[in-house]
Amino acid sequence: MIFERSLQRELAYTAGAVFMVLLTIMLTTMMIRIVGFAASGQVDPRDVVVLIGLTVIGYLAVMLIVTLFVSILFVLTRWYRDSEMVVWLASGVSHTRLIKPIAVFSTPIILLIVFFAFVGWPWSNQQSKLIKARFQQRDEVSLLAPGQFRESPASNRVFFIEKMSPDQGHVENVFVTSTEGGKVNVIVSKTGHTETRNDGDRFIVLENGRRYDGEPGQPNFRIMEFERYGVKIQSRQVVNTPATTGISTPDLLANPTKDNLAEFAWRAGLPLIAINLMLLAIPLSYQNPRRSRTINLVMAVLIYLTYSNLLNVVQSWIEQGKLSFGVGLVGLHILVAALVGFIFWLRVRNRPLFTRAMFTRSKGA
Structure with missing residues (x-):
């Protein structure tokens, strides 16, 4: 269908541009940080490029989540702003019909997120730790x-x-x-x-x-x-303390301590975050011509930061024994999924997510 092909093509172009921007920011930040470590003698200057590459691999899952969420939001917001969405809605395309083409586009990205969360993240952390330990053990x-x-x-x-x-x-x-x-x-x-x-x-x-x-x-x-x-000449004896971030996913499940289960819950939460944010971007992208064009982007940043920080809180609670592993694994994501469903219901019934009265009342208070 023309509608689906047009949406997926624009999503692909936008996702590529967003990912390149995020990658450039990540490379610049990591280069400044790791070069600083090399200048202070904490890492070998010859390993700077390798450490930057390993760090980027470790954070690719997070970068892909942001890429997926922002690209869907950007494309659909532009459609609303340029009245393309009005044309599609008038042609009989409902909001729920957006889910299929977006899900088809998002499936390869979500699979990559799963791979980098369960494989790339622990492998890159393990290799970075080995490189740093080898440097510290020099005479x-x-x-x-x-x-x-x-x-x-x-x-x-x-x-x-x-x-x-x-x-x-x-x-x-x-x-x-x-x-x-x-x-x-x-x-x-x-x-x-x-x-x-x-x-x-x-x-x-x-x-x-x-x-x-x-x-x-x-x-x-x-x-x-x-x-x-x-x-x-003396050599420094480095004590290798085990870090859950560098343990492979099968080893986490083979040794189900609180720390290991908390780390597994964090890794499993990344693809679940991607799925929830993928669905949330559809109703959140609604653009009112009378409203500021940047409010959707601001809301997207706040939602992502809140969601990711809550995942870190859940991980900490599992480590401390305040929350059971089963509840921590899916509880947060079920609540967010319910919230996404409610927002979808409001959008399908053409009810605004935020009204002028809400902001007027808050100002008056």
């Missing part, structure tokens, strides 16, 4: 950068080197300070290199330098000169 020499003060994550030491060879085997003009038992040790050296013992221990061997030992505020500092001085 102290790997964290050094010429011309910068770097604090050791494994001990109370601060390093500064002026120059370093590309293979990190030789350094020049080294400054090392550490605190042990209330005493401050300061070591300065002109040159140095790394050595590995037979037992696997690694050392920075400093040459032609001095060591200053003493307590701050006390005059009894000891000054020692040395030709060779070894500083043991």
Whole structure:
């Protein structure tokens, strides 16, 4: 039918444009955030692009939900504004007949949301955690950068080197300070290199330098000169605490703890949110020529933010044991579905969702 083909074609064009805008915003935001982590030494600069890609994959389900909701709302609102909807309604097309073509268009997107919610989200979080843990487990020499003060994550030491060879085997003009038992040790050296013992221990061997030992505020500092001085390189031991966001969906169900069930309820809620918002966009798109053109978009943003925040609240309640898993899994979505049905009923009977009297009364109050 011409009506269905026209609607689905315009929905596809609009959804593509909305998704590209959301993707651009997401990439820009993640780039600023992750580059900041790399600048502060929390992640490897060489992993920035990979981490950005993994983060985008993790949030694709949310981006697709917003894309679906906004694209349907935009297209139908434009039809009302340009009187195209009036023509279709006069031709015998009812509001309920909009559901079929919109559902056909939305089905592939909802399937993608299911995939990224149950597979993409945990996989991207797991890979991001592995990359960050691998970077944090590097030894102290790997964290050094010429011309910068770097604090050791494994001990109370601060390093500064002026120059370093590309293979990190030789350094020049080294400054090392550490605190042990209330005493401050300061070591300065002109040159140095790394050595590995037979037992696997690694050392920075400093040459032609001095060591200053003493307590701050006390005059009894000891000054020692040395030709060779070894500083043991320590590695940070990272304790991998399990995070539910990185656990695969089958493992969540295999180990049904409160945290795991709450995470599963959150993942299952994403496609249910997409279905409810898909249906809600049909009656919400009604455009009154006398009303502001931006009110539909404002309402869409408020509805989505409220819905997603309520899903997070439900997840928290399941974790705390305040809400049972079954009720938390479907309760919120059933309530929203009932609300959508009521709004549909108002739209079919040509009753306004918001009246001027409502706003007048609220102003008078």
